[in-house]
Amino acid sequence: GAVVSQHPSRVICKSGTSVKIECRSLDFQATTMFWYRQFPKQSLMLMATSNEGSKATYEQGVEKDKFLINHASLTLSTLTVTSAHPEDSSFYICSAEKPGRRTDTQYFGPGTRLTVL
Amino acid sequence: GQQLNQSPQSMFIQEGEDVSMNCTSSSIFNTWLWYKQEPGEGPVLLIALYKAGELTSNGRLTAQFGITRKDSFLNISASIPSDVGIYFCAGLNAGGTSYGKLTFGQGTILTVHP
Numbered sequence: 504g505a506v507v508s509q510h511p512s513r514v515i516c517k518s519g520t521s522v523k524i525e526c527r528s529l530d531f532q533a534t535t536m537f538w539y540r541q542f543p544k545q546s547l548m549l550m551a552t553s554n555e556g557s558k559a560t561y562e563q564g565v566e567k568d569k570f571l572i573n574h575a576s577l578t579l580s581t582l583t584v585t586s587a588h589p590e591d592s593s594f595y596i597c598s599a600e601k602p603g604r605r606t607d608t609q610y611f612g613p614g615t616r617l618t619v620l
Numbered sequence: 621g622q623q624l625n626q627s628p629q630s631m632f633i634q635e636g637e638d639v640s641m642n643c644t645s646s647s648i649f650n651t652w653l654w655y656k657q658e659p660g661e662g663p664v665l666l667i668a669l670y671k672a673g674e675l676t677s678n679g680r681l682t683a684q685f686g687i688t689r690k691d692s693f694l695n696i697s698a699s700i701p702s703d704v705g706i707y708f709c710a711g712l713n714a715g716g717t718s719y720g721k722l723t724f725g726q727g728t729i730l731t732v733h734p
Contacts, residue, residue, distance in 0.1 A: 546724045547724050606650075606670060609722060611664070613661050
């Protein structure tokens with residue numbers, strides 16, 4: 504199997520607070536995980552690539568000091584939205600890369616709905 | 621940058637009908653993937669295609685990797701209400717600075733009327 508979990512599934516916070524989202528690969532080890540953001544009725548937008556034991560690589564336009572990523576183990580990556588504002592409200596989805604015989608395949612978590620008041 | 625053009629954007633069909641959607645790219649991919657996303661959930665992998673010309677089935681789903689490596693299609697036969705969702709194609713980048721990253725199509729919203 505290839506199960507990826509995310510916690511929490513929903514979070515509501517006040518403007519100015521920080522929120523941490525966890526992404527776990529439950530039945531495989533993932534050297535690489537990815538963090539995406541998705542707006543309603545739109546496609547997934549890659550925010551950053553999370554590599555175990557090293558710094559994350561951020562996509563152009565994504566503030567690394569705003570979206571802190573930590574990939575402390577082969578099964579856990581965390582995304583912290585610092586000093587959240589209403590415009591950070593979105594659906595955040597992680598994926599974990601599972602090594603395969605033919606190629607590595609990304610398996611996605613169920614997503615985290617963030618609402619900033 | 622790379623872009624995937626997915627069509628149609630949405631489909632409204634009757635239960636039992638067949639469905640076809642496709643993706644085209646301005647550049648080559650070595651792997652094509654098709655995902656389904658239901659409301660409030662993450663995408664679930666349906667089919668992975670690894671070789672140009674490859675035709676792969678998963679139950680009522682069939683997908684093909686175009687011979688030019690710039691396109692792919694997904695067919696769903698005999699649709700049922702639980703097929704409702706958003707279907708995304710994705711190309712896996714195999715080289716350069718985008719190695720390992722997925723490029724997604726815009727999605728096809730499928731509605732099935734009983």
